[in-house]
Amino acid sequence: MTPEQLKLVLETALLCADEPMTMNDLRRLxxxxxxxxxxxxxxxQIQADWSDKGMELLELATGWRFQSRLSMREYLDRLTPEKPPKYSRAVMETLAIIAYRQPVTRGEIEEIRGVTVSSNVVKQLEDRGWIEVVGHKDTVGRPGLYATTRQFLNDLSLTTLQELPMLDDASAQAESVAQRVMEFEGEPIAAPEDFSDVTDVADTSAPSVDAETDATDEQTNNEKTND
Incomplete structure (x- = not known):
């Protein structure tokens, strides 16, 4: 098989695939x-061939896939006028803390943010497929340890957690993760069941606590004050 034939087969398979293809998937062709x-x-070589086109070939946490470039969003959005879901600051800060400090318990998240993390915030992130419980801390009550999923990496077009921005200003971490999430294009990708390839970046400084929280946090803290 010539190099051009090899590229043609790979390119065709990747364009037709519904989800990222691993090296093993590609070898089976x-x-x-x-x-x-x-x-x-x-x-x-395929990446280079598509460097000036509206789509690009990317390597993600679960394999290779073609996706539209961000510069094409304004045009593609006209075909699907539905707006993407908007997440509160509390959701994005919680996600950033988990991404940078994982694995982390809900109590540790609350300690960093300085406010109670509502169940609705955690549920939104779990329903989106961005976080999951990967174990339990060996302490009283054995609280669940939260970590990000491979779907989180895929949606942000990352291969590993070490590709998250390393920021000197810790206060910008939550906003940086939020910005990457809002730039995500495409349909959700099913997350693998295992979590073996996710890197622990617990030494990275945590996102800062911001005075602005969502209504759920405010209500929860008010209830505590009244009690």
Missing amino acids: FLEELSVEELSEALS
Whole structure:
């Protein structure tokens, strides 16, 4: 098989795929045995071929996929006028804390934010497929340890957590993660059941506490004061 034929097969399969394709998936396209190096070289060439087009080939946490470039959003949005869901500051700060300090308990999140984390905030992130319980802390009550999922990485077009922005100003971390999320395009991708490839970045400084919280946080704290 010539290099051009190899690229053609890979390109076709990736364009037709409904979800990211792993190297094993791509190798199964061919009868002959192809090395990872050969596939990687072909994928790099495809990326170069599409460098000036409206779509790009990206390597994500769960494999390779084509997706539209951010510059095409204003045009594609005209086909689907539905607005993406908007998340409160409390949701985004909670997500940022989990992303930068995982694995982390709900109590630790509350300690960092300085306010109670409502169940609705956690549920929104779980329903979106961005966080999950990956274990339990060996302490009183064995609270759940939250971490981000591979779907979170896919939706932000990342391969590992170490690609999250390393910011000198810790107060900007929540806003940075929020901005990346809001720039996400495309349909949700099913998250794998395991969490073995996620890197622990607990040494990164945590997002700051902001005075502005969502209505749920304010109501919860008011109830505590009244009691």
